[in-house]
Amino acid sequence: MSRTAESTGDFDAVSRVLDAFRAGEPVLVHDFDDREGETDLVYPAGAVGSADVARMRNDAGGLVCVALPNDVSESLGLPFMDDVLDHPAASSHDLAYDSRSSFSFTVNHRDSFTGITDRDRAMTISRLAPVAEAARAGEYDADDFGGEFRAPGHVHLLRGAPNLLSDRQGHTELGLALADEAGISPAVVVCEMLDDETGAALPKDAARDYADRHGFAFVDGDGLIDELV
Structure with a gap:
């Protein structure tokens, strides 16, 4: 395939993902074969309902996390967990795919009950979208x-790198860059797609097939970097 055809394909894929995000629909984002090599199901946080949490549980199977930008995290006082944990397990960050984790702490909305049900997690997740907008303002x-959330809880918060894709190119930053480009609330849900048969990450071709079956947009991290950075 020529670079021109490749670029056109990247542009079309990114355009479709952005349109889906603006419509509140989930998209599939594969990061990079030489990084995690994983595809995440990614949602605009404000659009997530109980059925969406169920889809992430049943069809994706990874950890359900909400990514927030660095400036929003600063305003809300959300730290990187590896900066505040005082335990031998947090003393060395020997990640094979990156220099640090994006994890902050976990939360439940105070109106939730146990926090783990689809309804409770959807409440926590969806409320984080207007909170992120208000914090940014x-x-x-x-x-x-x-006053609105309690910790620890059942929704994992992720803190994006300060300059997003220029600093780090994980699903946290890929999702937040999509939200910025789409002009929606700066809060996105990411959940890794896993393979029931192998116990590993779902292969990219299988993730693409899933997207095709369900009418979801799919994009490669390389294409996002080319179009958004």
Whole structure:
């Protein structure tokens, strides 16, 4: 395939993903074969309902996380967990795929019950979208966050790198870059797609087939980098 044809394909895939995000639909994003080599099911956080959490549980199977940008995380007082954990397990970050983890802490919305049900997690996730917008506008801070959410909980928060894809190219940053480009709330849900038969990450071709069967947009990280950076 020529580079021109390749570029056209990347542009079309990214355009379709952006249109889907603006419509509140999930998309599939594969990062890079030489990184995690995983495909995540990615949602705009504000569009997530109980059925979406069920899909992530049943069809994806990975960890359900909400990614927030660095500036929003700063406003809300959300740290990187490896900066605050005082335990021998947190003393060395020997990740095979990156220099650090994006994990912050876990939360439940205070109106939830146990926090783990599809309904409870959807409540927590969807509420994080307007919170992120308000925090970015300087209208919501750590005290407000503590009044609405409790920790620990059942929704994992991820903190994006300060310059997103220029600093780090994980699913956290890929999803947040999509949200920025789509002009939607700066909060996205990511969940890894796993393979029931092998116990490994779902192969890219299988993830693409899943996207085709369900009418979801699929994009490679390389294509996103080419079009968004």
